[in-house]
Amino acid sequence: MDLTPSEAQQMLRHSAQRFIAEHCEPIARRHAMQDPTGFKRENWGKFADLGWLGLPFPEEVGGFGGGPVEVGILMEEFGRGLATEPYLSTVLLAGALVAECGTEEQQKALLPAIINGERLLSFAHYESDARAGLSEVQTLAQTDNHGWTLHGRKIAVLDAVSADVHMVSARLPDAQGAGLALFLVPKDAAGVTLRDAPRLGGGRVAELTFDHARLVPDARLGAGADVLPTIQSVVNRAIVALSAEAAGMMRSMFDTTLDYTKVRKQFGRPLAANQVIRHRLADMYVQCEEARAMAARAALLVGADTDSMQRSLAASGAKVKIGRCARNVAEQAVQLHGAMGVTDELDLGLYFKRLLVFEALFGSVDYHLRRHAELFGNSRAE
Incomplete structure (x- = not known):
């Protein structure tokens, strides 16, 4: 399997990195968080201009036909920059349900407005x-x-x-x-x-x-059939997207911690000179890479032509593995920064809190472990 990113995927990552560097620096991020809506609406317009709001939607409705892999690339960079825009709720959840369940009239009324940034759901x-x-x-x-x-x-x-x-x-x-x-x-x-x-x-x-x-x-959105299977499918893809976002947050926490241990001196030498600290940093790096690889694997599986059970297995597996890695990386990063690691004065505290939210959204790690075991047992029985 060739996992080399395409030229379009590389361009997507570079555009997201530029946006995060220009619009999600610490001061701007804190101003956005203080807004009554939790984000700056002008940034949402920039999302539309860059084509990100139409990324996962079919070309027939004005989208770009991207899949979970492309969404994962974008979400990973959002995680690195702690973006607070409602991309998950409007595009990946409500927008996806409109695309899959809505009538033709409802899709024509809502999807272009979502893609253009005119309407939030x-x-x-x-x-x-x-x-x-x-x-x-x-x-x-x-x-x-x-x-x-x-x-x-x-x-x-x-x-x-x-x-x-x-x-x-x-x-x-x-x-x-x-x-x-x-x-x-x-x-x-x-x-x-x-x-x-x-x-x-x-x-x-x-x-x-x-x-x-x-x-x-x-x-009523659409008509007729029970929408629970569609909700489950959309939530599976959302879990995978959040897993990529968590992997981005973990990497930012590791990079910040690595830089800190190089300059923070104790007993006359940097913390990073201590072999025990180096071992802990190495473990953090490995878990960051494991999380990123698990998120990429899950994105490939939920975007492939597989049955719903396999997609659910991929989503739950990613939630469990990345949830556990994220907890360990976050705790190590906070501990190596000392007491100030949990304060809002450092971005590290915000990453830590956001990773706690990741653990809780769409089911806890324990819930998904049980779900994965049950699904795996059913697949073996078949």
Whole structure:
């Protein structure tokens, strides 16, 4: 297998590196985090100009037809620069669901607006029993002659405060069809309450409550089939993208720690002169490379023509391996910096917090370890 990046992939990485160097330096990053939306909207316009918002979408709708490998390249550089823009929520989650579940009219209305940077979306799926998996949804959707009504509560909704439209999963009554459906809920819809809070490491997160929220008849995304399998597929790709982002954050933490140990002196000589410190740095470097390789492997597998079980195995495997490596690299980096390693004055503290978020998003490391074991056992049984 030839893993040499193509010319287009190299150009993508170089453009992302230039953007991070120019727009995500520490001062600009902290200003963005203090914004009520958690990011600077002008940066989102630059994302559109660079073509990143259309990267994973088909060319027929104005996208560039990129796959998980290209998305992983971009997310890795976002991780290095601690970018807080809502790329995950708008493009990789809600946008992907529109592309896969939406009617032709809905795709024409939403995807060009996403690609041009004109519209932001959030994906509201997880509820209080989220540890049980993606299928545990109690939010209820009912229909009558006037449209739809939603009743329920969603937690940990990424970037909801900046979203123009919330994509909400809900369960349909048995009489209306089995399984889950997705609904497009305008941010100003009656009966919707939003409670916003800062997210560790940058960005915003919210709780959405739907108290008999009234929606128009065509608010449902697509029609007919249960959307849970599609949600699972999209979340698998999101986990792989986040794994690449985590690998980028880990490498930045290692580089920062390596530089620090070269200049920080103790007992008259640099920390890096100590053989024990060198061993710890070597272990950190190995784990960074393992994480990057695991993220690349998972991107290749979820983008290949394989069955859903193999893609789920790849996503869970990446979450477990990279989650464990990330925890160790982050702890070593903080410890080698001393007490100031967890402060917000150093970027290291922000990387540490963002990696904690990575461990929690879309299921913990322990959850994915159990999921991987179960899926692997099923595949062996077949």
